[in-house]
Amino acid sequence: MSDMIAEVDVLVIGGGTAGPMAAVKAKEKNPALKVMLLEKANVKRSGAISMGMDGLNNAVIPGHATPEQYVKEITVANDGIVNQKTVMAYAQESFNMINQLDRWGVKFEKDETGDYAVKKVHHIGTYVLPMPEGHHMKKVLYRQLKKARVEITNRYMATRLLLDENGAIAGAMVLDTREGSFGVIRAKSVILCTGAAGRLGLPSSGYLFGTYENPTNAGDGYALAYHAGAELSGIECYQINPLIKDYNGPSCAYVTGPFGGYTSNAKGERFIECDYWSGQMMMEFYKELEGGNGPVFLKMDHLAEETISTIEHILHTNERPSRGRFHEGRHLDYRQGMVEMHISEIGLCSGHSASGVWVDEHAATTVPGLYAAGDLACVPHNYMLGAFVYGKFAGESAADYALTHALPAVDAAQVEAERKRVQGPLSNPDGLPPAQVEYKLRRFVNDYLQPPKVTKKMEIGLDRFAEIRADLDSMSATNPHELMRAMEVHFILDCAEMAAHASLYRTESRWGLYHYRVEHPEKNDADWFCHAQLKKNEAGEMTCFKRPIEPYIVELDDEEKDAYNRLRVVKQAATA
DSSP states (O other): OTTEEEEEEEEEEOOSSHHHHHHHHHHHHOTTSOEEEEESSOGGGOSGGGGOOOEESOOOOTTTOOHHHHHHHHHHHTTTOSOHHHHHHHHHHHHHHHHHHHHHTOOOOBOTTSSBOOBOOSSSOOOBEEOTTGGGHHHHHHHHHHHHTOEEEESEEEEEEEEOTTSOEEEEEEEETTTOOEEEEEEEEEEEOOOOBOOSSOOTTOOTTOOSSOTTOOSHHHHHHHHTTOOEEOTTSOBOOEEETTSSSBOOHHHHGGGTOEEEOTTSOBOBSOOSOOHHHHHHHHHHHHTTOOSEEEEOTTSOHHHHHHHHHIIIIIIOTTHHHHHHHTTOOTTTSOEEEEEOOOBBOSSSSOOEEOOOTTSBOSSTTEEEOGGGBOOTTOHHHHHHHHHHHHHHHHHHHHHTSOOOOOOHHHHHHHHHHHHGGGGOTTSBOHHHHHHHHHHHHHHHHSSSBOHHHHHHHHHHHHHHHHHGGGBOOSSHHHHHHHHHHHHHHHHHHHHHHHHHHSOSOBTGGGBOBTTBOSOOHHHHSSEEEEEEOTTSOEEEEEEOOOOOSSOOOHHHHTGGGOOBOOOOOOOO
């Protein structure tokens, strides 16, 4: 076949955090396997991890926390809607992965005894492990990829997954983002590690490429999984974050918390007890804005100079390297005043919610031969260390699958249909520019899907999305980059429609501001204590259904269950 690019055993899509780990672990499982890592940019500089990283948010370290405590924490933080088996699998492997990274050369903060210097940020447990040189993480990973002899293919974008006659994975169809050519990579198993769907809404700054998540994350993996027939879960549980106003980065009150910084209202008052991001924390943030006490700020001006200097080093060197320049350009100084925050646009991410491609404790999706890891997979509160752990699970599982399956045949009809879709914009030079369509689409996401969720607005949103879908065939591309951008518009639209359908399906409110339905303001455990799933049915339509929550392996008492509902600071009445 003239379109054939490669034939491999394991294809890993996405070269950020989970992808490199998955590729390395697949190769370690069996060095004879041909493992390819596919990245639409460049593995050396890709993924959210390349934007800076200040620490691990979920380090389960003996002496500081147990796997059982962590499972409780995450179950409570996600309002009980979790598959505890996936959380426990992570928790049990967490410490092994930290030690692995330590041996690879990742520098973690340690105390005077040589123990990991874990900080308390969460509401219940102690899990945050600072990384003094987190910005070097990509170099560490790249060395391991080269050491393991993983084949790296940069500047190729997966547009659809290939399926065999039984609906199992057969590889992927890809676009060369430098040349604009279309091709096929056959594979026995595929691992999706494409990160969050961060590019759904339009940031208030108006920057098309602004988003808290990596700005290239257009929801590629969510759409790839959906069109392959995989189940997705919790898509109605949006991730929205407290960001610095007009800056592509988090406020990081949870980073400053151990040093005495906190989230405050315009009066300089602390109004939430725990700055760890959660839907309930964002609800309190929203209430403060709407209640006349806003804007909301990151407050550090009460701290000592030495403390602020330490925080600055973390925030400006590891978390976001451009942050110092941003503040300098706007004459902002943590020492002189508070830094304004606002609520981000919506995205899909398992980071602080549980939205994503449904996986089990082995990183397997519901499609045979397809695996997922990182922010894309629906393991809640997974973060960077979770991406590494589930990258390991996915790599080993995909390797095992590849060893027991032959290379499936390629369906020529699938390939031809996808070629026409992908290359269509090249033959339409007078059509709509992809950036224009993306801007309009993302504005609609803001207008109709941003919480609080209103039923009629979401219904109108679906109508508007349908109109944009009719425009997709009218997009133009004059070069390979524009062609890639056009395909990303397809992904963003798929994810926006998923977000609307899933939000309309769950007729209750849950997870604070992540899923606040104005017409259904109360939580309804009787009908909705379940996973809300979404998939493409046999008729090609988007459909939602319930999946029951498996019995807990770690039980919670009533007080623990209610922990995240008690975030607001209660003011003591003045006494005479």
